[in-house]
Amino acid sequence: MLRNRRRLVAWLLAGVVLAVVLTLYDADRTGVSDPKAAPSATPSAALPGTQTPAPTTTPGPSATPSPTAPPGTGGPSPSASTACTSPGACGYPDANSTGPRIALERHDTGNMSVKKDGTVIKGWDIRGSLDIYANDVTIIDSRITSTNWWGVNLRPGFSGLKVLHTTITAVPGKGPDNGGVNYAVSNMGGSSIEVGWCDISVFGNALSMGQGDLHDNYVHDLVAFRNQGGEWQHIDAVISGGGNKGRLTIRHNTLLNSTPVDKGATAAVGLFADTGVVSSVVVEDNWLAGGAYALYGGGPGATGIRVTGNVFSTQYHPAGGAYGPVTAWNAGGAGNVWKDNRMSDGRPVEPAS
Secondary structure (H helix, E strand, O other), X not given: OHHHHHHHHHHHHHHHHHHHHHHHHHHHHHHHHOOOOOOOOOOOOOOOOOOOOOOOOOOOHHHOOOOOOOOOOOOOOOOOOXXXXXXXXXXXXXXXXXXXXXXXXXXXXXEEEEOOOOOEEEOEEEEEEEEXXXXXXXXXXXXXXXXXXXXXXXXXXXXXXXXXXXXXXXXXXXXXXXXXXXXXXXXXXXXXXXXXOOEEEEOOEEEEOOOEEEEOOEEEEEOOOEOOOOOEOOEEXXXXXXXXXXXXXXXXXXXXXXXXXXXXXXXXXXXXXXXXXXXXXXXXOOEEEEOOEEEEEOOOOOEEEEEEOOEEOOOXXXXXXXXXXXXXXXXXXXXXXXXXXXXXXXXXXXXXX
């Protein structure tokens, strides 16, 4: 009997102990899972070498950043009331957005003739010039250093030339015209050519053609020289002699002519009726600076000339050119349009009536 009582007491004590353990376990479990029982959260310190993210905020209208163009693309042209400080700062081509984009291999070609249709010259550092007697030739991502009359010349009867992302320059004093060099790109052919994203310097009449598509080029540091006749050569960033059958488009270029007037400076864009009436020319959204006048507009009889959205820079002369921004504008010519042109300080530009 005594033995049975002891066994019962032992079972009772074991039950009590078990009940106490279960109660404590439940209390501990409740304290972890119940949010009210958990301690308040505090931010932990960032690990070495890491940053704690800042709170994300949505900027209001005044905090919205203005659009910025990626390098090499140019940006949206400034509005007519905005002052511009330099071509590159205002979205126009400069040394950073023109010229070759790849490493170059030197080629001492001399004055080379290209006679195979469809030729592609890419990645060449050319010491010489290219005379094109073929169709659909492309010169891209290259550099040409010439001592000839031209850097690239398209001969009559051929078409389809493209000169893209190329630097075209010359050695001052080493050219054939009494030491001078005349044309970076010359179009003697009867059709349009394309010149785009090129860095052009030294040549007296850098881009010479009656028809073509000239866009996103940087023409600068033209070098004055006395020609074989002993006179100062006329200096122009772009020159056209008129009489063209196709269209000449001059769009979104930086065209600089810092040459003094007494050493032959003529224009940043010279549209002259030297070989025929000037017609079908678009001069749009360019940065123009220097020359006697920054723009010669074609003269009497010129038709279909559209001059729109250009900036006439004061960087060399307060009026854009030494004598003014524009001359020889035929306001009454059929299809002639002058619109939204201004000085780099924001003043509107209107041709003399």
